[in-house]
Amino acid sequence: MxxxxxxxxxxxxxxxxxxxxxxxxxxxxxxxxxxxxxxxxxxxxxxxxxxxxxxxxxxxxxxxxxxxxxxxxxxxxxxxxxxxxxxxxxxxxxxxxxxxxxxxxxxxxxxxxxxxxxxxxxxxxxxxxxxxxxxxxxxxxxxxKIDAVPAQATFDALAEDELINALTTGEGLRFVFQPQFDLLSRRVVGAEALVRWKHQRFGDIPPSLMIPLVNRLGLDLLLFSLVEMWAIKVMLALKHENCQIPIAVNASAKTLCTPQFAERLAARMRGVGLSTRLLKLELTEDVPEPDELLLSAALTAIRAKGFQISLDDFGVGAATMNLLVNISFDEMKIDGSFVRALGEYSSSGKVISGLVNWARLMTANVVAEGIEDESTIPMLHRLGCRVGQGYALARPMEFDDFMMFMKKQK
CATH class of the missing domain: 3.40.50 (Rossmann fold)
Incomplete structure (x- = not known):
């Protein structure tokens, strides 16, 4: 052949x-x-x-x-x-x-x-x-195929002060918002705040390269504070339009375990007249917290202040099992790798159905992320996923574009 x-x-x-x-x-x-x-x-x-x-x-x-x-x-x-x-x-x-x-x-x-x-x-x-x-x-x-993404070795060679400068001045940073939809009605029920970095020499740096460098430099709390600031800005603008949906911000375990994190975050929300229920914190495994007791205590304190806690990459994280045994979550996000494989592999539907049932046992909501094919949306809904996000629904948008999009949803 x-x-x-x-x-x-x-x-x-x-x-x-x-x-x-x-x-x-x-x-x-x-x-x-x-x-x-x-x-x-x-x-x-x-x-x-x-x-x-x-x-x-x-x-x-x-x-x-x-x-x-x-x-x-x-x-x-x-x-x-x-x-x-x-x-x-x-x-x-x-x-x-x-x-x-x-x-x-x-x-x-x-x-x-x-x-x-x-x-x-x-x-x-x-x-x-x-x-x-x-x-x-x-x-x-x-x-x-010509790969436009810089090689890891080349990216690692970047001067660390370039990223520090970007985070301290905002130069080259963009903060975008990706809506989350009710998969049946296509009504927007939430959004995720994301950061993008455009380097002068290398162009758009993907999060898979940027975030590890942020963590290695110990700048994860600073990055969270910047994204949180933009999330609050969006929530205030939405409130002015009589629209209140939760905005999710990614945070590592190390960030969430920062002393007095819950108190300071709640104080900022109260200071601008926003309910803590409007800010959702997505726990990532970028920097795992070795002290599980500390992480459990920190998440409990955060939830006690009224914030929602979401588990990112549900189904693939190395520490997922231990986390679910010892910690309660308000939401679990099914990893996009399962969603993208839904129409290709027969086993993917069974896996997603199992994850949805598992989340229900934990009394947690479910969000399917990484929806890139319109045909997977009805399949996800039949499997029990009621909320989702991805390019097939809407791409991440700049602040003004997102606000315009939300106004059209009214």
């Missing part, structure tokens, strides 16, 4: 060891792996690629195509046997779709994790030349 598409040069390997030795000598664009019961090399290859890339042995990660025959396999449920005959009871057998003996849901989950680690993975049916051709074209685009 590859030769028919004039793909060359080609090389084949029988073991992972042979392939690893080959990869260490040069760049490879695409690796095709057979998924079959007798060979698990294609699955184990993910860890090999990840290890080689992190160690510097592999400068460019190749695209990985898993290819195999699909079939339906009967999975008898434990205990589903007929008392009379000892045979599986009729209608008690579950059928699952597999590729090479591996459940498709497991392959999809593994592919999702691989993509999060930067490895492009495609799952293809054996013999589907058209799908292979499309996957090769997509891989070509990935490897030839």
């Amino acid at each position: 590859l030769k028919a598409d004039s793909i060359k040069p080609l090389a084949s390997f029988a073991t992972l060891g042979e392939l690893e030795a080959y990869l260490s000598k040069g760049t490879v664009d695409v690796i095709l792996c057979q998924i079959c019961p007798a060979c698990d090399a294609g699955l184990l290859l993910l860890s090999v690629l990840n290890r080689m890339h992190k160690s510097g042995q592999l400068e460019q990660l190749p695209s990985l195509f898993w290819m195999g025959e699909t079939s339906m396999i009967a999975l008898a449920r434990p205990g589903d046997v007929s008392c009379a005959s000892g045979l599986p009871a009729i209608g008690k057998t579950a059928w699952i779709k597999c590729m090479g003996g591996v459940p498709m849901t497991a392959l999809e989950s593994l592919a999702r994790l691989a993509r999060a680690a930067g490895i492009h993975v495609e799952i293809l049916h054996q013999g589907d030349a058209m799908a292979l051709n499309d996957a090769l074209r997509a891989a070509l685009l990935i490897h030839t």
Whole structure:
């Protein structure tokens, strides 16, 4: 199939060891792996690629195509046997779709994790030349796409005083607001305040690069104060328009555990005549708090002042389980990675449904973030998500644009 598409040069390997030795000598664009019961090399290859890339042995990660025959396999449920005959009871057998003996849901989950680690993975049916051709074209685009985002190493080389100057003077900073909607009525029920930084040399710096630098310099409280100031500005403007919706501001555990944080924040809200219920604090895991007792006490004190606490990236954070066991939240935000995969992977709907039910058990509201496809909105609503945000609904807006948008909603 590859030769028919004039793909060359080609090389084949029988073991992972042979392939690893080959990869260490040069760049490879695409690796095709057979998924079959007798060979698990294609699955184990993910860890090999990840290890080689992190160690510097592999400068460019190749695209990985898993290819195999699909079939339906009967999975008898434990205990589903007929008392009379000892045979599986009729209608008690579950059928699952597999590729090479591996459940498709497991392959999809593994592919999702691989993509999060930067490895492009495609799952293809054996013999589907058209799908292979499309996957090769997509891989070509990935490897030839010019990345406008500065490399991490280049960004780390930025003088620290440039960011300090931006945070102290506001130069290059933009504060934007992304509405949150009731997914059924499309009515705006809240918004999230976000910060953007445009560097003179490197252009727009993504939050994934900016926030770690902020935290490394110990400027997280200063950044929070700036975003909070703009959030209050928006809340006051909305109040003047007889519109009161909660505005969310991201905050690390370190920021929320600052001494007298709750008292000072409540005093600022009272000073401008705003209810503390209008400011929502989204706990992020950018800087985890090692003292869980301190974090629990701080969040309790904040909620006692009337502020709402939201758990960001619900479902993916490393400390999520411990947090949920010991701390109560008013809201949980389902991570966008689950939402974006909703129309692509069959398991995503089950995961989201489970997260929604979990949140209900905790008596917390749910917000789906990262909604980028209009078609996922009715699916999310059917799964129990009543509120969401994302580009398919509205992009983050500057202050004036956001206020104009809100006036049109009245």
